[in-house]
Every structure is written in structure tokens, then in C-alpha cells.
Amino acid sequence: MGEERKSSKQLLAELQAKHYADAQQAKAEGKPVAWSASIAMQEILEAMDIAVVYPENHAAAIGARKESMEFINNAEGRGYSTDICSYARVNIGYSDIKHAEAQDIPLPDFVFCCDNLCNTVLKWYENLAKDLNIPMVLVNTPFVYDDEVPERSVKYMRKEFDHVIRQLEEITGKKMDPKRLEEVMETSNEAAKWWKAAYSTAVKNPSPLSGFDMFNYMAAAVTMRGKKETVELFRTWHDELKERGEAGMGPWKPGEDEKYRVLWDGIACWTNLSTTFKTLKKYGVNVVCSTYPDIWNLRYGSNDLDGLVKAYAEHYANRSIKFSVDKMSALAEEFQLDGILYHSNRSCKLMDFRQYEIQRQVEARTGIPYVSFDGDQTDPRIFSDAQYETRIQALVEVMENKKNAKGGK
Amino acid sequence: MFVGIDIGSSSSKVAILNENKELVGLAVENLGTGTNGIQIVLDKAFTQAGVTPEDIKYTVVTGYGRMTYEGADTQITEISCHAKGTAFFNCDAKTIIDIGGQDAKVIKIDAAGNVSNFNMNEKCAAGTGRFLEVMARVLDCKLGDLSDLAKASKKDVSISSVCTVFAESEVISCLSAGESISDVAKGAHRAVARRVAGMYNRVSGEPPVVMTGGVALNADMITCLSDELKTTVTPVSHPQLAGAVGAAVFAYEKYHKAKK
Numbered sequence: 001m002g003e004e005r006k007s008s009k010q011l012l013a014e015l016q017a018k019h020y021a022d023a024q025q026a027k028a029e030g031k032p033v034a035w036s037a038s039i040a041m042q043e044i045l046e047a048m049d050i051a052v053v054y055p056e057n058h059a060a061a062i063g064a065r066k067e068s069m070e071f072i073n074n075a076e077g078r079g080y081s082t083d084i085c086s087y088a089r090v091n092i093g094y095s096d097i098k099h100a101e102a103q104d105i106p107l108p109d110f111v112f113c114c115d116n117l118c119n120t121v122l123k124w125y126e127n128l129a130k131d132l133n134i135p136m137v138l139v140n141t142p143f144v145y146d147d148e149v150p151e152r153s154v155k156y157m158r159k160e161f162d163h164v165i166r167q168l169e170e171i172t173g174k175k176m177d178p179k180r181l182e183e184v185m186e187t188s189n190e191a192a193k194w195w196k197a198a199y200s201t202a203v204k205n206p207s208p209l210s211g212f213d214m215f216n217y218m219a220a221a222v223t224m225r226g227k228k229e230t231v232e233l234f235r236t237w238h239d240e241l242k243e244r245g246e247a248g249m250g251p252w253k254p255g256e257d258e259k260y261r262v263l264w265d266g267i268a269c270w271t272n273l274s275t276t277f278k279t280l281k282k283y284g285v286n287v288v289c290s291t292y293p294d295i296w297n298l299r300y301g302s303n304d305l306d307g308l309v310k311a312y313a314e315h316y317a318n319r320s321i322k323f324s325v326d327k328m329s330a331l332a333e334e335f336q337l338d339g340i341l342y343h344s345n346r347s348c349k350l351m352d353f354r355q356y357e358i359q360r361q362v363e364a365r366t367g368i369p370y371v372s373f374d375g376d377q378t379d380p381r382i383f384s385d386a387q388y389e390t391r392i393q394a395l396v397e398v399m400e401n402k403k404n405a406k407g408g409k
Numbered sequence: 410m411f412v413g414i415d416i417g418s419s420s421s422k423v424a425i426l427n428e429n430k431e432l433v434g435l436a437v438e439n440l441g442t443g444t445n446g447i448q449i450v451l452d453k454a455f456t457q458a459g460v461t462p463e464d465i466k467y468t469v470v471t472g473y474g475r476m477t478y479e480g481a482d483t484q485i486t487e488i489s490c491h492a493k494g495t496a497f498f499n500c501d502a503k504t505i506i507d508i509g510g511q512d513a514k515v516i517k518i519d520a521a522g523n524v525s526n527f528n529m530n531e532k533c534a535a536g537t538g539r540f541l542e543v544m545a546r547v548l549d550c551k552l553g554d555l556s557d558l559a560k561a562s563k564k565d566v567s568i569s570s571v572c573t574v575f576a577e578s579e580v581i582s583c584l585s586a587g588e589s590i591s592d593v594a595k596g597a598h599r600a601v602a603r604r605v606a607g608m609y610n611r612v613s614g615e616p617p618v619v620m621t622g623g624v625a626l627n628a629d630m631i632t633c634l635s636d637e638l639k640t641t642v643t644p645v646s647h648p649q650l651a652g653a654v655g656a657a658v659f660a661y662e663k664y665h666k667a668k669k
Contacts (some may be wrong), residue, residue, distance in 0.1 A: 394488040397524065
């Protein structure tokens with residue numbers, strides 16, 4: 001036996017700290033730093049040894065520390081509407097204020113944008129590039145209307161992929177090493193595999209995983225998929241959860257039973273993380289899955305560049321309503337859901353505009369009760385504790401009725 | 410005796426059921442959570458039922474003030490209580506529209522009066538009783554007079570804003586443009602009805618539709634909702650007390666279930 005293994009919680013904290021420290025150090029050494037959209041092809045940046053910071057992740061950290069309003073006020077004061085995504089407002093505010101108690105990040109030398117998550121990100125990054133007078137590198141990802149990513153989209157994105165590499169070679173003055181890219185792809189694939197394996201342990205009933213932990217660990221899936229340490233982190237986390245599951249342990253402490261299993265649709269309310277979590281736990285409700293973390297389960301074959309670009313187009317955020325309904329209905333069955341919780345996130349037009357129709361279709365197909373509540377990912381002015389609790393409690397009452405009707409627990 | 414208490418944002422309601430599940434006490438006080446309204450209304454209902462607090466076997470509290478009220482055995486949401494209260498009044502409703510002081514809800518129920526789905530207003534006063542209170546203030550009339558005023562309307566005046574604050578300015582503009590108070594009151598009712606119709610469609614509401622909550626006392630509001638939903642909306646008996654009655658039924662059921 002060697003030295004005692006670190007827990008996944010320790011590893012996560014260390015890796016997060018290192019992620020931001022590395023970016024600061026790169027900046028200090030005069031190396032280029034990128035600000036990247038959260039579902040961009042990080043494999044290219046990692047292979048070219050470019051330090052990356054993810055504004056969405058950073059904004060979430062600022063939100064969780066309850067300091068987002070300072071940045072939001074700054075952005076709104078400079079003319080950005082309250083209707084714009086609050087991640088964008090927090091980040092645009094940060095690009096001016098340049099300091100946050102939660103975490104400081106270096107300003108970018110270029111922005112790396114991939115529009116596979118929404119359209120707002122395009123204008124957000126264009127404005128950053130203009131304000132900071134830096135280049136913007138874009139991978140445009142056509143929306144997938146059909147059941148599959150069309151071949152023409154794959155061809156188009158492959159050409160973009162090569163073009164982006166040339167742009168980055170110009171910005172950094174370094175050549176891409178295809179061998180290194182292959183390695184990073186292997187690592188990223190492996191990290192995504194263990195990420196998926198870890199949160200899939202929640203299939204077990206009761207789930208050994210508390211869904212809000214999934215939101216915490218997601219930070220590493222977003223920011224560090226290309227690092228070997230991340231593979232180790234997710235494997236460790238998976239092993240811990242598997243062990244809990246085999247020991248028959250639920251998501252929380254002994255005696256705190258998982259009574260209801262729900263899916264959380266949408267991004268977390270980072271500014272109200274504690275309230276949203278504790279209210280659910282109070283009623284024995286565990287978030288066993290979500291449509292959101294699965295986005296970073298980006299998988300492709302060995303050195304398969306077509307597969308890589310395809311993976312970045314075929315995730316949940318870039319797909320049709322039909323895909324979403326199929327996906328949620330499948331999750332409902334796989335995770336034996338009792339209910340679905342829809343976060344009507346004022347920031348996220350992409351998720352909200354289709355939410356009513358998805359609710360209607362998923363309910364018609366699965367018969368699973370649901371509720372939606374108003375909130376926002378990082379703007380604390382939208383969420384209301386009392387309204388949230390009434391909705392959660394009412395969902396619990398409906399779930400309880402359904403269980404009683406079925407003669408369940 | 411079994412007590413149901415509904416502490417709303419603008420009024421407090423109490424219902425008392427006897428051993429035979431008959432309503433023996435019903436009282437409303439237009440003072441909501443955070444006031445002494447609850448004590449006043451409890452006293453009223455006890456007097457009416459001819460009981461003392463010692464006769465009470467089980468109490469269920471509901472409504473916005475349910476979390477902070479300490480005198481009950483359990484608390485249940487107003488969604489389940491309105492469904493239970495509606496079922497108690499023996500109606501065959503499939504959909505309930507409940508418009509209270511600060512919440513508007515559309516609740517779908519099954520044959521047994523269990524909630525199968527529901528939708529509530531956003532974090533906003535549009536479509537709620539508060540919206541009508543603001544309108545009454547601007548029109549310089551009592552809340553209870555809005556219905557008669559609106560019934561006398563001769564002309565369509567559209568209040569298009571969904572925001573209560575902007576609707577208030579819109580109403581002031583209408584009045585200064587010479588529109589009659591009656592026509593504006595009707596416009597305000599239609600604005601609420603349109604808002605609620607959106608929620609009704611979202612939960613795929615189906616007739617028969619009944620209405621609960623204090624706003625159901627406004628007869629013209631019922632007419633506007635019926636027009637908007639293209640089906641007859643009927644208020645339940647004692648609409649404002651439906652939540653309290655439902656809570657009392659829960660109290661009765663919980664007491665007897667625990668005894669078994």
C-alpha cells in the first residue's frame with residue numbers, strides 16, 4: 001500500500017486552484033491566454049499548450065460567492081440589457097472591473113468562441129474582442145434539426161477545424177503537433193468517459209450521488225477535460241460513488257433518505273445553490289440526473305477528427321425539441337424518475353423558449369409530474385425562496401399521490 | 410373538530426369540519442400573513458362553530474403564511490388544498506383556476522380530486538389579485554366594485570401590458586385620454602383573463618373549469634375568463650375559502666388515517 005489516496009473532493013479543489021493558477025502564471029510569463037466558450041473544442045487549445053479560462057465557469061463561481069451583482073451592475077450601467085444572459089453580463093462586467101473575491105482571472109489575448117451552446121455567445125465574444133482589441137476565433141456549429149448531424153455539417157466543421165488551427169498558429173507563433181493533438185484527444189475522451197460513468201451511478205435506487213455534487217464536479221468537465229489529472233479525478237469520484245452504492249448508501253448521510261428522484265432541467269441557480277439544494281433535501285428529493293451535465297460527455301474515436309467535430313455539434317444544447325423530448329423520456333425511464341424540475345432560467349433563451357413544449361410532450365409521453373420555477377443562473381434578482389418552496393412542495397404532494405396510487409412507498 | 414387555515418398574502422381564512430365531515434365554521438378576514446388577521450379569523454370561526462380550541466383534533470395550515478404559522482399539526486401547499494376543497498364541494502371539475510392575492514394557478518385534477526398537474530404565475534403580479542387591487546386604486550373604486558363597473562362597459566379598451574407597474578401607467582393614460590372607468594375596468598379584467606388563459610393552455614386545461622380564490626367573487630372576471638377560455642367557468646361555493654376547506658378535509662383525513 002502506498003500513501004493514502006486523495007478523495008475526489010480534494011482532487012477537485014486542487015485541480016480547480018491549479019487551473020486558475022496556471023492561467024495567471026501563463027499571463028505573467030507572456031504566454032497567450034484564451035477565454036473560451038464552455039463547449040468549445042478545447043482539444044486544439046490544450047494540444048497547443050494555450051492557457052484557457054472559461055468565463056461561464058468563472059461567472060458561476062462569482063455567482064456562487066454571491067458577488068455577481070457588482071459585475072451585472074457594471075455591464076448594465078454600460079448599456080447591456082437585463083434581458084441578456086447573466087453569464088455574459090458578469091463576464092463583461094469582469095472585463096472592466098478585473099477583480100473578483102471569488103477568483104481572479106487574467107484578461108485574454110484572444111477569445112475562442114463556439115456557437116454550439118447559444119447565439120448570445122457570438123455577440124458577447126464579439127464585444128469582448130472589440131472592447132479588448134483582441135482577435136476572436138470562431139468555430140461556427142450548424143444547428144442540428146434532424147436526427148443525425150448531416151454529413152455536410154461535418155465537412156464544414158472539419159474545414160473550420162483546420163482553419164482554426166492555422167489562426168492559432170499565427171496568434172501563438174507555434175505549430176500544432178498532430179501527435180500531441182492525438183494524445184489530448186485520448187485524454188479528453190477518457191475524462192468524458194469517467195465523467196459519464198461517475199454521474200451514471202445515480203441510476204441505482206437509492207442513488208449514491210447527490211445531484212448537486214454533479215453540478216460542482218461539472219466545473220472540471222467544463223474546464224479541464226484535456227488533462228490527465230481530470231481522468232484521475234473522475235475515476236476516483238466514480239469509484240467512491242460505486243462503493244457507496246454497493247454499500248447501499250443513499251445520496252446523503254445515513255438516515256436522510258432519498259424519497260423522490262427528479263431530473264433538473266437547465267443550469268443551476270448558482271446564486272441560490274444552498275436554498276435550492278436544502279429545500280429539495282428537506283422533502284427527500286434528490287436530483288438524480290440532469291439534461292445539462294451530459295453535454296460534456298463528448299466522445300469520439302481514436303484520432304477521429306470527423307468524430308470530434310460531430311461530437312461538438314450533437315449534444316443537447318444544439319439539438320431539436322424532438323431530440324430533447326426523446327432524451328428526457330429515456331432518462332425518465334433509465335433513472336426511474338418520480339418528477340421533473342424545470343428551471344425557467346431567465347438568462348437562457350435557448351433552453352427557455354422550448355421548455356413549455358418540451359414539458360408538454362414529455363408529460364404526454366411519460367406521465368411524470370413536473371413543475372417549473374423562475375430563477376437565473378447568476379442574476380439573484382429573479383429567484384424567490386417562497387415561490388420555489390411552494391412549487392417544490394406541491395410537486396412532492398403530486399409525486400406522493402402518484403406513489404400512493406401505485407401502492408408504492 | 411378539524412381545522413383548515415389558509416393564510417394568504419392579503420387575507421386569512423378558516424374552515425372547521427365536525428366529526429361527520431360537515432362544515433360548521435367558515436370565516437374570512439382581509440388581513441394576510443404577518444398580521445393578527447389569523448387570530449381574528451380563528452376566533453370568528455370558533456364562535457360560529459360553537460367550539461373551543463380544546464375541541465380541535467387536527468389542524469392543517471396552507472397558503473403563503475403556512476411556513477411561519479406554528480399552531481398547526483402539518484402544512485400542505487395551497488395547490489393540493491384548493492384541489493381538495495374543490496372536490497369537497499362535489500363538483501366534477503377537471504381544471505381549477507385559483508386567483509389569489511399574489512398567485513394565480515391553474516390546477517388539473519383527477520376524479521378523486523388529486524392534483525395531476527399545475528401551473529403558477531411567474532415571479533410577477535400580472536394575472537393576480539394584486540393586479541386588480543392596483544387597478545381598483547387607480548380607478549379610485551373599491552375592489553368589490555370592479556365587477557359592477559366592468560359590467561357597465563360599452564367599449565373595448567385594451568390594457569396590453571403584462572406588467573402591473575406598466576399597466577398602471579397604461580390605465581392612467583387611458584383615463585386621461587377620456588376612456589370611461591367602466592371600460593378600463595373591463596380592460597383590466599380581460600388582461601388578467603388573457604394571462605390566465607396562457608397558463609391554462611400550458612397545462613392543457615380541460616373543461617369543466619371551476620374557479621377558486623378571492624378573485625372568483627368578481628362576477629365579471631368569471632365572464633371574462635369564460636370568454637377567453639371559450640368554456641363556462643363556474644365559481645365553487647365559498648371560492649375564497651376553498652383552500653381553507655381543503656386544508657380542513659386534509660386535517661380530517663390525516664387524523665383518521667393516523668388513528669387506524
